Amino acid sequence: MIEIDDPADPRLDDFRDLSTADRRPDRPGGRGLVIAEGVVVVERLLDSPYPVRALLGVRRRVEALGALPAPAYVTSAEVMAEVVGFHLNRGVLAVADRAPQSDLAGLVASSRRLAVLEGVGDHENLGSLFRNAAALGIDGVLLGPGCSDPLYRRSVRVSMGHVLRVPFASLPDLAEGFDLLRHNGFTVAALTPRADATGLADAGLRGRKVAVLLGSEGPGLTEETIAAADVAVRIPMAGGVDSLNVATAAAIAFYAIA
Amino acid sequence: MIEIDDPADPRLDDFRDLSTADRRPDRPGGRGLVIAEGVVVVERLLDSPYPVRALLGVRRRVEALGALPAPAYVTSAEVMAEVVGFHLNRGVLAVADRAPQSDLAGLVASSRRLAVLEGVGDHENLGSLFRNAAALGIDGVLLGPGCSDPLYRRSVRVSMGHVLRVPFASLPDLAEGFDLLRHNGFTVAALTPRADATGLADAGLRGRKVAVLLGSEGPGLTEETIAAADVAVRIPMAGGVDSLNVATAAAIAFYAIA
The missing domain is CATH 3.40.1280.10 (SPOUT methyltransferase, trefoil knot domain)
Incomplete structure (x- = not known):
């Protein structure tokens, strides 16, 4: 868990402006990363084959998740809102890379x-x-x-x-x-x-x-x-x-x- | 059909600020009028027992409805948006009084x-x-x-x-x-x-x-x-x-x- 209080911190770039995050010209196919919102969905992402890149959340929510395979950035609800671009009432996010579809x-x-x-x-x-x-x-x-x-x-x-x-x-x-x-x-x-x-x-x-x-x-x-x-x-x-x-x-x- | 181009026209008061229209302290029980949005739902309201008070829409949508039991105010999409408080992509609204529930x-x-x-x-x-x-x-x-x-x-x-x-x-x-x-x-x-x-x-x-x-x-x-x-x-x-x-x-x- 890494505390961050600067919304401009580049380590948070994967979480920036979520309302437009589905289009990423810089990514393969122009498609965005996989984004999970809220404890339940984040837990499903952690159990999935998608390689998790990072998490972002308020301390209470991140701590509820247990062992994590990637850096977890802990901040306030206000900084989260500023990074993602809107108020998020779920308190935790995770991003993962896409994985190949099933054959x-x-x-x-x-x-x-x-x-x-x-x-x-x-x-x-x-x-x-x-x-x-x-x-x-x-x-x-x-x-x-x-x-x-x-x-x-x-x-x-x-x-x-x-x-x-x-x-x-x-x-x-x-x-x-x-x-x-x-x-x-x-x-x-x-x-x-x-x-x-x-x-x-x-x-x-x-x-x-x-x-x-x-x-x-x-x-x-x-x-x-x-x-x-x-x-x-x-x-x-x-x-x-x-x-x-x-x-x-x-x-x-x-x-x-x- | 009555053309209106002034968003402040008091005949449009039933349609004003729809995002807060469900709470009406001036109405019985403090509850709002019945509001139907879009041609399909307005048609169901017209077929229902609820007494229709008025309609508001762009000409094309209002004309699609046929015979009407109440005044229909015709205006532009811009005036509609100003009255209801947000952009409405359905083009027609109707309001009705509540009716007694089933026994x-x-x-x-x-x-x-x-x-x-x-x-x-x-x-x-x-x-x-x-x-x-x-x-x-x-x-x-x-x-x-x-x-x-x-x-x-x-x-x-x-x-x-x-x-x-x-x-x-x-x-x-x-x-x-x-x-x-x-x-x-x-x-x-x-x-x-x-x-x-x-x-x-x-x-x-x-x-x-x-x-x-x-x-x-x-x-x-x-x-x-x-x-x-x-x-x-x-x-x-x-x-x-x-x-x-x-x-x-x-x-x-x-x-x-x-």
Whole structure:
């Protein structure tokens, strides 16, 4: 633990201006570091494969964390606010380098239940979806075209740190991905509000290897993607209600296939 | 439609300083008017029993609404922002008076599936829960001790206006409420992450009259409340994961009893 009281101290540069920290032209791919906010999420980061670079917090919060693999800068809430650019009521932060994504073929081969996403661009929805995946026993998430970055600061926070625990891999070509999934014994089930889809409970998915295919809130899955799946399933919904939030719909589907 | 270009026009007073509009000492109970933001939510307000007082919007959004029961003030996005106190990217607002809550005994008598909440004080969680209730066929929501006001502006917005459609009633005394529910043939099922609770799918709830009892995120239901329910049920969860968001857990329970 290293006490710092000068907000301009260069050792705090990783924590500076967090509201713009997701874009770092100086970093590989122009993407920011992984940032964990609050004790619970910081603990998940410390348990993750991401190499922690440093921590910053008020003494009480840092001390609550136990043994640390990197320097922990201890300061006041006021200095923290000045460094990060806004008042932070969680009292502790950690930053880590990114790590390579899971290998797609390896992740598929070692999983029984997967989520496959198309066009989930909203960082909060993506974070919530990872939290629900972790709680409901999903082994991994495949990120199809149009998905945003799960390691964005807001996604990490909304996921309660579960983006750091649930493996994910990019799936740039959905058709190739479906072939890989089928080769590994998966049924690809597209979740859609379409009236001609099979009710989730009637599709015989429970106990099978299932990849649940989910689209963004609003437009949902493309017609082409639904047609390429093995089965289209729907959550029975009351008349006149627009579809559920994508993370909520995902949670129901994850529960139904568990 | 009445054109207004002066942000100080007193006809716009109902729309002024929306970030503090939930507290109105001049109104009955000190609570604010019902405020709907955006075309979808305004349409739900227009379809609701709440008496609309006025609308405010840019011409394009107001024209999209069709016939209106109250004066619609048309102005620029800049004047709107000045009146409400922040930039609003939804382009139309409506305000309505509050209306009496549903009669508790009547709501219970006419329902088959209800949600009963204890200590759900977070306005966003409450709004999400109403949205999920509407989508998944819940007939009404009973608000036990410690719940916040579903007509708070943020709840209305997060619910996508469904707090204006799903009937709700206050339930100040849970024990009396459970008696009323049982008298009407309901099984009271407490949702809890406790390991000794029955799995949701194994509790035989599907097709019965069920009141799902839900506590706040974090502390959850009190021990006393769980003990007073007819059955304690849980969502099977992966090890090491803190419980789901209350609105998400509610959605899974609503799905499971449908």
